[in-house]
Amino acid sequence: MSKVYVTRQGPMIAVHDLSLEMRHEHFVCLLGPSGCGKSTLLSMIAGFVTPTSGRILVDGRPVTRPGRDRGVVFQEYVLFPWRTARQNVELGPLLQRLPSAEQQQIAERYLALVGLAEHAHKYPRELSGGMKQRVAIARALANAPQVLLMDEPFGALDAQTREVMQEELLKIWLAERKTIVFVTHSISESLYLADDIVVMTARPGRIKEIVRVDLPRPRERGSPEFVAIARSVERLVKEEVLKAGLV
Ligand SMILES: Nc1ncnc2c1ncn2[C@@H]1O[C@H](COP(=O)(O)OP(=O)(O)OP(=O)(O)O)[C@@H](O)[C@H]1O
Ligand SMILES: [Mg+2]
Incomplete structure (x- = not known):
């Protein structure tokens, strides 16, 4: 597929002529220099942005609009400030018009899964950044999506919280078995999480290389194998960052 934006400058x-197959229940990370089209690609899969050419299939069905089968979590905490954590998570089930007991049950289940059972009654302003992202993940999961699309979801968190969130997400992924497409700028994050790391080229975004990470989980961040793959991924990304003229 390709995506051409029409701007005042022309x-x-x-995204240029990109073709990618993601396997069911696999964890894919997208890496690449700023502006290479990662968010654009994710927005096209989500159905927020229409490809200029080509198409996206989920389980053989073409994507034409956003849908419950694809949940999204972004870097900014897009929670409704006037709703509690529980009410934010209940939103999907509410829109589906599920009976209220069921809405509550679903919200409780996913808030517990993200470790927020005790904070269900709190409003977003009463929660830390990490907690807000947990709510956002619970809210996405409450729709029972097949695919979870995550755009730098931990980008705004401090380093320690970020590692904890990676560990939690890994547990959730193992328990819930979703297909996850995860955009990040962090090589170590991608190596900790992904089955496949898709390295994109500088704009216009294409696929530069797909790095398969075959290490058993949970991965040891400082292990020689981990560090060796990190170095080679770093080299690939750096080549593209230099091409993009971002340094
Ligand atoms: N709605 C839009 N209209 C015009 N141009 C856009 C639009 N959205 C993105 N772009 C441009 O398309 C290119 C790809 O943007 P995109 O946000 O997908 O990159 P990215 O890889 O997510 O970058 P980052 O790592 O900084 O988040 C950029 O040059 C950006 O300026
Ligand atoms: Mg982006």
Whole structure:
């Protein structure tokens, strides 16, 4: 697929002739220089942005609009400030018009899964950044999506919280068995999480290389194998960052 944005300066090719197959229940990370089209690709899978050419299939069905089968979690905490954590998570089930007992049950289950059972009654302003992202993840899961699309979900968190969130997400993924597409700028995050790391080229975004990470989980961040793969991924990304002229 390709995506060309029409701008005042003329057409801007964000994604060019990109073809990618993601396997059911696999964890894929997208890495690449700023502006290479990662968010654009994710938004196209989510159905927020229409490809200029080509198409996206989920389980053989073409994507034409956003849908409950694809949950999204972004870097900013897009929670409704006037709703409690529980009410934020209940939103999907509410829109589906499930009976209220069921809405509550689903919200409780996913808040517990993200470790927030005790904070269900709190409003977003009463929660830390990490907690807010947990609510956002619970809210996405409450729709029972097949695919979880995550755009730098831990980008705004401090380093320690970020590692804890990676560990939690891994547990959730193992328990819930979703297909996850996860955008990050952190090589170590991608190595900790992914089955496949898709390294994109500088804009217009294409696939530069797909790095398969075959290490058993949970991965040891400082292990020689981990560090060796991290170095080679870093080299790939750096080549593209230099091409993009971002340094
Ligand atoms: N709605 C839009 N209209 C015009 N241009 C856009 C639009 N959205 C993104 N772009 C441009 O498309 C290119 C790809 O943007 P995108 O946000 O997908 O990159 P990215 O890889 O997610 O970058 P980052 O790592 O900084 O988040 C950029 O040059 C950006 O300026
Ligand atoms: Mg982006």
